[in-house]
Amino acid sequence: MKTSIILAALAATALSAPAPAPRPQDVDFSSLEFSSDDLSTGPEFGATKESIPVTKPATSDIIEDIKEDPATPIKKLRRDIKAILKRVPGDCAPQPINNGPQFINLEPTPWQEAVEAAYPPTNPSTLGPYKKVFDGLRGSVNQIGYRGLTTIHAYDINACKTLCDKKAQCLGFNFYVERDPSLDPGDLCPNPSIITNYKCTLWSFPFLAGAADNIGQTRRQFKVVIAASVGYVKPYDASNLANFTSYGQNLYGSINAPLLDGENSYLGVKSYPNADVNVDYFEPAVCAAACDAQTAYNSRHHASTPCQYKACNFFDAYVVLKDGKAQGLTCTLYTWTWDDSYAVNGGQTRSDGVFKVANSYTYTNSRLPAPPYINTCPV
Template sequence: MRSALLFSAVFGLAAAAPKAMPQEIELDYVDSLPTPTTGLGPAVEQVSATPTYDASAAASDAAQEISTAPIYTPTPSSSSKRGLRRGQLAKRTDCGPEPDGKGPSPGYDTSDTGFLNSPILANYANNAVAPAGYYLAPGFQNLKGSLSQIGYIGLYTFAQYDPSLCSAKCDQVCTCLGFDIYFERDPSITPAAACPNPAPFTNVKCTLYGYPVAAAAATNTGQWRGPVDSNNQAFHVVIAGSNGYIRSPPAPPALTNFTGPSALLPGAINAPYDPTTNKNTYLGMKLYNSGPFDPSQCAAACQAQTAYNTRHPATDRTYMPCNFFNAYVLSKNNIPQGTYCSFYSRTWDASYATNTGYYSGTTHYTVSNSYTYALTTPDPGHT
C-alpha cells in the first residue's frame, strides 16, 4: 500500500489538476508522530549534561528510514532516539551530599509552598535582563514550571541567577535556539530511608533547547523524591522563577551537495505547478522530532528519496528527483513539534514563501526558522 501511494502521488498526476498545489501542513502525519519519551528535559537528579547531539547519526538515520518509510508515508518511524546521546547520572550515596545548591535562599519559609511563593526568587526572575541576541519568550517569565519540550540538548547549574551565563552556553552550541533558567528546590542530601525528606537548598538551573522555547511547554512543576518521613511527607522538588529566552537564530550550517541556506520570511514554500511542464513539483514531507532543529536530516532524506525513486522509475524511465527542500520549525499552539521538511523537484524563490500556518479548529499551526536548500547539481529525473 505504501509503495502504491508513493507511485500514484509522484507519477500519476491527473491532466486536469489545478495549476497550484498548496503544500498544506500534513496534520494527520504531525499528530500521528509520537512524542519522544526521552529528550524533553533533564532528569530531576541531574545538575549538568553537556550537549552531545550527533548530527551525522541523525542524518544517517533519516536516510536509512527512506527505504522503509518514504517521504509520502503517513506512518513515521517508531524510533525516538535519533541522534541523541544522553549522559549517565552520577551514582549517589544514600544520605550523602547533593551537588551544588548554591542558589539564593527563598527567604522566610523553606517549605515547598514558601519556595513557590518566595518574593525573593520572584524578584530575580521579574528583573532579569534578556542577554544580547535573545528575547524573552512571550509569557515566559517567573513561571512555576520548567520546560518539558522536544529538542532538549543540555543542562548547567550556576551559583547565581543570571541569564547571560546561560546564553553564553547556548552561544557555544550551533543547534541551541533557546533556554530556560529557573530555581529548583532540591534536597541537600540524597533522600533515603535513614534520611527521608531532608532539608532543602536552591539550585539555579539552565536547560538548553534546539527549538524556540514556549511558555506553554513549561509543564514540569516538580516531582517527589525518596521515602516519606514520620509525617508521611517525601521531599518535594518544585520550580520557581522560570524564565525562557529565544535566541535570534543564526543561520543553520551549509550542507554538502546543496547551496544554501536561504532564509524565508515569514513562511514556508507553497509552490504551484511547474509552469514549463505543467507538473506538480511537490514530493512530500517528513517531520523529525527527537533532536534539535536540524536541516541536515532533510538533506539526507532528500537524497535518499531520489535514490529510492531512481530504483523505482516509471515505464518511460523517468522518476521524481528531490532537488530542493524547505526546512522549518513547525509549532502547534506555539509549542515546537519538530523539524518539518518539504521536498520539491525544482527550486522556488522566496516569493513563494506564503505558507505561514493556519488554524485547524482552535489549534494554531505556525512556521518559523524557515530555510531552503537547493541541490548544487540538479538531478534531471530520468535514467
C-alpha cells in the first residue's frame, strides 16, 4: 500500500489507530440522498445506434451543494419524480434491417427459446479485465449511467467489449438479442413481421443481474422481448488526483472507520446525483472536490470549538447497488487515513432492498500534512 504524506503526519501526532470495529460504520445505505431510483435510463425500443455523453458537474456546483447541504453522518432520503417519456404513435416506417442471423415467424416465447438454444449462457466468466455478472437473462440493463447503444450484426460479445474499451468512462456492457418489429407499429400495421437485432449497450456505472429488468414492451399488437442477455463489468482505472493520492486498488467494500482515541474521524457522506448536482458516471474527482469543500465549510462553521475545525484528509469513493442497480456515486469523508483492512462494509440488507458496495477506491489528501483538527487560534 502507498504510504501517504498525511498518514505520516498523523502518526507523528502519536494518535494510534485501533483495530477495526466488529460491526459496520453507521452509514444507512437506504437513506442516501440519491435521485437515481427515478433516473434509470437505457435505449428506447427501436433504437439501433446512439451515443450519450456524460454529465460533468462543475466544481462550483459541488462547492455550492456542500454550502447548502454539508456532509453529515445522517442523511434524509429525498426522491425526484421521473418524467414519463411518451412514444410518438407509429407510422409504419420501415425499421433498419439487421443482416445477422434471424429468427422469424415466431411468437415471443418460442422466439426466446430459439434464441436461447442458439446462444446458451456459456459465455466466458472473464474477458480481460471484465467480469461476467449475469448470462442468459430475458432482460436488458436499465439504470443510471447509460452511455449508448450499437446494433451488431451477430452474437459477438467481443465486439461489444471493444466498444466499451474505446468509450471513455465505460465500466460495463450489456449484450442481448431483441425481437423487434420490421415496421414502426401503427394503426395500419399493428403487428409487423419480426427483425432480430443484436444490441450492445454501454454503462458508466457497474451493475448486477437485478439491473437487467427491462423485459420488453408491447407496441400496438407487437411484443418486443429480449433473450440471451449477458452483462460484464470492469474495475475503475484509479490514478492520483490533483492534491489527492490514490490507494489504487478496488477494495472489498467501503471503509468502516472505528473511533480514533474516542473521537469520530467520520465527517459524513455525500451522494450523487442529488437534487443539486447531477453526476451520471463514476468519478472520484467529484469526491475530492466535496472533500475540499467540506474542509472549507468546516473552517467557517466551528463556533462550538472556536479554535479548531475538522479537516477532510481522506475519502472513500464507491458505488451503492440497490437490488443490482447502481444508485450513483457515494463519497464518505474522514479526518484520518484508513488502510484497506478497514474496507469491510460490503453491503447491507434493509427492509427496502439489498444494498451492495462496488468500485470502492480511497484517496488521501497529499497537500497538508494536517492533524484531524486544525487550530485557528494563535498559541
